[in-house]
Amino acid sequence: MQRSLYANSRVLRGCQIVLSRSLRLTWQEFDPPSRTSSPLSPFVISHGMLGNKRNWTTVGRILAEKTSRKVYAVDLRNHGQSPHSDEMTFFSMAEDVVEFCRHHDIASSILIGHSMGGRVAMTVALTRPEIVDRLVIVDASPSPKLGTRWNWVMNVLRAMNQLDLSKVKNQMDADAKLRPLIEDKGLRQFVLTNLRKNARHQYEWAANVPVMLASEKQLFTFPTFTTQFTKDTLFVGALKPNTLEPELDYIMDLFPTAKVRYLNTGHFVHHEDPKGFVELIDAFVDPNRTQDVPHLY
Structure with missing residues (x-):
């Protein structure tokens, strides 16, 4: 592959x-x-x-x-x-x-x-x-x-971008840190399916969040x-x-x-x-x- x-x-x-x-x-x-x-x-x-x-x-x-x-x-x-x-x-x-x-x-x-x-x-x-x-x-x-979901998707992307992944200890910790930014539990769980460890055993987003934020007009x-x-x-x-x-x-x-x-x-x-x-x-x-x-x- x-x-x-x-x-x-x-x-x-x-x-x-x-x-x-x-x-x-x-x-x-x-x-x-x-x-x-x-x-x-x-x-x-x-x-x-x-x-x-x-x-x-x-x-x-x-x-x-x-x-x-x-x-x-x-x-x-x-x-x-x-x-x-x-x-x-x-x-x-x-x-x-x-x-x-x-x-x-x-x-x-x-x-x-x-x-x-x-x-x-x-x-x-x-x-x-x-x-x-x-x-x-x-x-x-x-x-x-612009779609009706544009506002909340952009808010989710901004919340992901704001999270300091260098300070995340595990999935539960990431969930707790995201809670003030994304109140809906189901949505947070969906977002956290993107959390992974890289080759250096550091947490990162599988999704390319900065590019998605920069591509707002093209994507919505x-x-x-x-x-x-x-x-x-x-x-x-x-x-x-x-x-x-x-x-x-x-x-x-x-x-x-x-x-x-x-x-x-x-x-x-x-x-x-x-x-x-x-x-x-x-x-x-x-x-x-x-x-x-x-x-x-």
């Missing part, structure tokens, strides 16, 4: 061609029960901001078993075990995913992306539609406006596109709160065939209701499907 190699590639932004240097992403994979080579397009999953490939372990295993498709979950750049870079845009992250597919001989895949990873997946579909079989976007939209507004993705697309939104409803016009402008379904969860849809989430995905990708994707709520 290579973590720090680069590959030159060309990214299409509307009518402009930009030379980009892609990174080799780390990943985990889940095989279908038969373990034989499947002719079906595999899933390639991109996590949200401050997440990593491990967030998709449960759903990845179930999807592989239920759909008989191979599942890859990647660490996006500046996350998890993947390389860090000073460049962090949806185009650069999308090109990393394209390079991942090329490196693994994936001619066509079903892209799943949650939150920031959803915007990465949308960028791949809009710039390289020939390598995308179908598209699944989880609680994210292509809105050019979606780029303008003149193209559309017209293949099968499913948007899975949360109801607590429902942030997709106000963005439906933006969705249909770029993804005119999109179906929108909701689950009665918060933002981490696949974590809070893995059974309902997999049911929607299984119905969406079933090659023998005769009925529409169900409305569970």
Whole structure:
């Protein structure tokens, strides 16, 4: 598994061609029960901001078993075990995913992306539609406006940046030091999945927090596109709160065939209701499907 190699590639932004240097992403994979080579397009999953490939372990295993498709979950750049870079845009992250597919001989895949990873997946579909079989976007939209979660995400990143990791003794100590800055226990626990020890046995963030803070404008507004993705697309939104409803016009402008379904969860849809989430995905990708994707709520 290579973590720090680069590959030159060309990214299409509307009518402009930009030379980009892609990174080799780390990943985990889940095989279908038969373990034989499947002719079906595999899933390639991109996590949200401050997440990593491990967030998709449960759903990845179930999807592989239920759909008989191979599942890859990647660490996006500046996350998890993947390389860090000073460049962090949806185009650069999308090109990393394209390079991942090329490196693994994936001619066509079903892209799943949650939150920031959803915007990465949308960028791949809009710039390289020939390598995308179908598209699944989880609680994210292509809105050019600052998202509703912008304030609290920026506050979390600032809190992480303020924490003096040289004085952290262990996970519990880090939790105590973050408590005044991040009051929500569940959110703190999620943030602390990024805490790790480096080769010098010192604590550090797996996520490249300074670059994320510096890339605020690039990460919280979606780029303008003149193209559309017209293949099968499913948007899975949360109801607590429902942030997709106000963005439906933006969705249909770029993804005119999109179906929108909701689950009665918060933002981490696949974590809070893995059974309902997999049911929607299984119905969406079933090659023998005769009925529409169900409305569970």
